[in-house]
Amino acid sequence: MITCAVLLTGRYFYKGGYTAREWGICLITNVLNTVVTYVGFWLFSKGWIVIGLETSWQILVDFIFLFVAMDLLMYVFHIIIHKTFLYKAVHQLHHEAIDPRPIDLFVLHPVETIGFGSLWLSLLMVYGFNIYAIIIYLVVNVIFGLAGHLGIEPLPEKLRQWPVIKYLGTSTFHHDHHQDLQHNFGFYTSIWDRLFNTYR
16 A cells, blocks of 8 residues: 555656566565564564553654664665675665656665665564554655655755754655765765765
8 A cells, every 4th residue: 555655646756667677676565564464463472562642742752762763773774784795785776866767766676675674673572662653654654755765856955954854864865866876875864974974
């Protein structure tokens, strides 16, 4: 359902078609994401993942923690797969898209899909997040994923210079990464790129 929503929303910006190969990889990515979800449910049922159900200010704290922690973990993972043998073996598949399109969000090597899923499950095992914070984070994750692979920048230049927004991983930010493989490794923000001199 998430993939369908992303691709249908993406049709508003990208009118072209996709190849049978891209659809096939997209399907494999979806199957693997479903496996990760079921593993997460199994870990939850065994008590390895604890999820809070209360409604309080903790929802906001947990969401911010999830957002920042996953951004850092994915930045580190992204750097590793770019700077090692894993680029050619794994990540180069995603970078076949010089000008990313919505389906490219799901054109990932199976190892990469499992890697990102493992980061997510590991973080959930370390800390008992609130269920509402998790839901908000997952929605935000999809929005950023879609925005990064639109192939166009929907935000006007002036808006992108606003104090908070200028540190977010906009469509332009991620598109620049597809054009220049040595910069802009962040997902939700450009904070880690700015801190570690990989920002462009």
